[in-house]
Amino acid sequence: MFPRQGWGCAAPHSTRSRALHVTRTSPRLGLSGSRLDGRGLGALGARGRLGGLGVRCASFQSGEEKSGHIRAGRNEGILFFENVFPLRLQKLLGIPFASTERPPNFLNYIISPTVTGTDPSAIITKASEQHNLSIRATETLLRLKEGGAFVKFTHDGRIPTSEVEKVLKQYLKEKRIKPWWSPWRRMHVSLVKGRPWVEDLFRLPTPRVRVEFVAPEPGVEPVELSQEKLYELFRPYGKLNDIIVQPPDDKVLPKFAYLDYSKIGTAVVARNCMHGFLVGERAGGGKGGTLLRLKYEEKIKAHWIRDWIVNHPRIVIPILAAIVAGITVAVFDPIRTFFVKAHITGSLKIKEAKWYQWVVGYATDFIPWHQKHHDDEGMEAVWDDRKDNIEQIKTWLIETADTFIIVQGPRGSGKRELVVDQALQDTKYKLILDCKPIQEARGDSATINAAAAGVGYTPVFSWMNSISGMIDMAAQGATGVKTGFSETLDSQLAKIWNTTGTALRQIALDQRHKDDKDAHLGDDEWLEAHPDKRPVVVVDNFLHKSQEAGIVYDKLAEWAARLTTANIAHVIFLTNDVAYSKSLSKALPDRVFHQIPLSDCSPPVAKKYVMSYLDADVADDPPPRDGSPKVIPSETRTDLQELDTCIDLLGGRLTDLEFLARRIKTGESPTKAVNEIIDQSASEILKMYVFTLETENRQWNPEQAWLLIKQLAQHDSLRYNELLLSDTFKTAGEKTIRALEQAELISIVSSPSGRPSLIKPGKPVYCSAFKRLTQDRVLQSRLDLAILTDLVKVENATIDKCEGELLRLSEISGQPSLISGRVQYLLAKLAKSQRAVEGYEGEMVGLKKVLANEN
Secondary structure, eight states: OOOSOEEOOOOOSOTTOOSOOOOEEOGGGSTTOOTTTSSOTTOOOOOOOSTTSOOOOOOSTTOGGGSSBOOOOTTEEEEEEESSSOTTHHHHHTOOGGGOSSOOGGGGGTTOHHHHTOOHHHHHHHHHHHHTOOEEEEEEEEETTTTEEEEEEEEOSSSOHHHHHHHHHHHHHHHOOOOTTOTTOOOEEEEOOSOOBOOOSSOOOOSEEEEEEEOSSTTOOOOOOOHHHHHHHHGGGSOEEEEEEOOTTOOOSSOEEEEEESSHHHHHHHHHHHTTOEEOTTTTSOSSOEEEEEEEEOOOOTTHHHHHHHHOHHHHHHHHHHHHHHHIIIIIHHHHHHHHHHHHHTTTOGGGSHHHHHHHHHHHHHSTTOOOOOTTTTHHHHHHHTHHHHHHHHHHHTSOOOSOEEEEOOTTSOHHIIIIIIITTTOSSEEEEEHHHHHHOOSHHHHHHHHHHHHTOOSOOTTHHHHHHHHHHHHHHHHSSOOSOOOOHHHHHHHHHHHHHHHHHHHHHTTOOTTSTTTTSOHHHHHHHOGGGSOEEEEEEETTTTTTOHHHHHHHHHHHHHHHHTTSOEEEEEESOTTHHHHHHHHOTTOOOEEEEOOOOOHHHHHHHHHHHHTTTTTTSOOOTTOOOOOOHHHHOSGGGGHHHHHHHHOSOHHHHHHHHHHHHTTOOHHHHHHHHHHHHHHHHIIIIISOSOOSSOSSOHHHHHHHHHHHHHSSOEEHHHHHTSGGGSSSHHHHHHHHHHTTSEEEEEOTTSSEEEEEESSHHHHHHHHHHHTOHHHHHHHHHHHHHHHHHHHHHHHHHHHHHHHHHHTSTTOOGGGHHHHHHHHHHHHHHHHHHHHHHHHHHHHHHHHHHOO
């Protein structure tokens, strides 16, 4: 246990000895306060007497009479003891003890010299007794922030002070006194040669000491000491790493030099022993001498961190990239996985919570005037017709076959409603990924945001993609190697979909219980054995505008293939493109896909759909107050007899049928509603395919679109290869036809072997719209005139080629008979083109008359 006594200066235990002994005193003489030191450990300066022995203890850390200096008189000397207190204590605790008169009391029991055995006065007493020296300690000045203490002593003058220093050094070397906080480093003592400055400023020691050369009195010119002289004066106090003198061209006064010690402790000793030391003329200090003034200097290398980073980019940049990647994986990936899971399970959606649905249902039943709105009015007839397709999809979802399910059909055929609202109605975990907003997004950032929003991936820093790209380019230009900061659009999308795959796997495995019969199975085996527990991913609008970004769809198909083959989820593709197998076969080349083709409704089903739509609200209407039966529109309206003819004109596309039913429901007759729909479709065709002003991104011209419209108005379908033989489609004809199919003006029907066979209108209503357009004589004359103009240009170009070749043949000398066949061929071809031009121009005359005479 630590003794409860304090520590301070005390009278010697032998009156016959002239040496001063420091002994333990009462607790009041300890660190917290003393009659001797007045203020304790943090106080120095006040003087007192103990037992009339003349022993004085400095109590303030500001020197004698708070002057900041200690004076040594005749037959007196000053010693500095190092390692009396922990050197880093003041910095560690963060308490400015130099400006505090009362340090914490607990230090009395931790670092008191009487506890640690580092009491300087006691060491002097023991050393004097051992070596029979006549020295007496008269005053002790503690330096807590420097970890040492000054001790003023007196002697009889028979021995020099340097001999006292040697004796004490030898004593400490033999005894090897070490405090408990420094088991590897013992105490040291040195004789103070200068006039120490014992300031109580909050300045902490450093290994670097600044030595300034000043004049001892006005009118004396100081001398700048050389490195050799500085080494001679300061090397005895410890190992010097470097001596840095002031540059010759430096105008800073006074002149100075830097001493870099290897340890802080040696710098402390040198500063306290040599401050105020006067270098005489013989020692190289000039005629009047040179006074040394020492102070601690922070050794700061300006911007060394920045300079190291700038000078080592090949090391720093990969490290930063690794740190960023590590933070992303360790912090953001789990957060994003959580949000994707919440998006799929709906745990953060209030409207999908059971309690919310219960409250809404209860309120709906309680409030009698609240009516339920049906978004799928009349769809029962369609679902009855497609019941086999619905059941087939449900059956595939409980099978273990790891392949895709593809539902293909034209736009507006009800693919999404069939799968999501019917086949997956009872599926708890499903993810709907719509490719349309991803494909229609402009720019990489918008595409990344659209893909992240589709799966609930958050947080997403899409704006960082462009910034990191610029950083990567700058770093590559500086270092010559890629840093890996920037990521391509494909890698960003792959990261989003891979995180989604991780969330889907966790959702599937969360349904596993410890008490299951097959709980012993591994995760992969359990997923393979329970296909009904897998979530369902529905990829809607697959291959939407596929000609603009096929790579995105390829990556999406590869991700879907990984989900399917790893038994993580079932994947259903909804597409309008008939050539979907080309893209999906790359991802699963050894699988046979489950396919469901959807076509337009048959006329009986279409009529039933319209009738059901009209009668859908009758069940929710309150009964008449007079007790009469409800009025059913399909039974009371007489104009519904026109439906058969109208549906033949309109076709069986669900979107068109719903539009027709809504117009009839507002009070229009079926014939008027169909005519309005046909006229609207005709206007859309002219605007989108014929009169479009923006022709830069369009891969067809108005003449090609009009030729298809004109021929499809006359025939229900066209032969694909026959159309390619026409002069209008002679240049890039197949590419133009595919572009018009993607724009949904036409649809291409393939043969059983997969080759393009027939061309039909893109929508059933377009057939009637095409006929309506061709009945406009002015429009037909204008567009036919444009077609004939193009044909005339083609024939004139043929005539020019034939004439040019005939001219070159006529220049052959001798006119050999071997070229007569070629000449006859060219003449016949020229005559044929000439007859065609004459026929086209004759037709153009009639068309121009129509344009001139009719509005």
